């Protein structure tokens with residue numbers, strides 16, 4: 001009976017190291033799923049909103065003492081979180097094709113780099129870092145759009161403001 005218990009425990013333990021875990025000692029699990037919305041929707045409802053808040057805060061005409069750093073960090077976190085949706089694609093007709101391109105991944109990673117810098121800058125109230133983060137973000141949107149964005153949005157969602 002003891003032997004059986006020991007074997008059972010071994011099986012349980014080895015199951016924890018099965019595929020889906022990103023490395024020894026890591027608690028990250030990759031669960032495959034795709035969002036029930038399109039990249040077009042994520043762009044307009046999440047990424048565009050969040051990025052505009054960051055650009056407004058980084059505007060050199062803005063009085064630095066008026067920057068709401070907590071809001072900047074919240075919007076940076078929204079951008080960081082949108083990386084998953086951008087990497088997995090959703091219901092848009094072109095999504096699966098886009099996410100398979102290596103350069104798509106590069107642009108997504110560039111956007112993430114700018115977002116992480118925005119978050120670090122917000123946490124340390126660093127205006128120069130925020131400005132640099134804003135520039136990296138602009139570069140990521142523009143370079144990806146130049147290569148991938150159709151002139152008419154696939155689901156009709158456009159920049160609203």
Ligand code: HEC
Pocket residue numbers: 038039040043044047048051052086092094098104105107108111137138140141142144145148149150152153154155157158159160
């Ligand atoms: C990895 C590529 C990629 C990155 C990075 C990216 N976009 Fe997009 N974006 C797209 C694609 C592709 C579409 C078109 C989606 C569709 O029509 O299905 C789009 C569409 C949009 C739209 C809606 C269409 C329109 O013309 O109004 C907005 C707004 C937008 N993006 C804003 C941004 C902003 C702001 C950033 C940067 C902070 C950004 N995007 C970064 C690929 C990207």
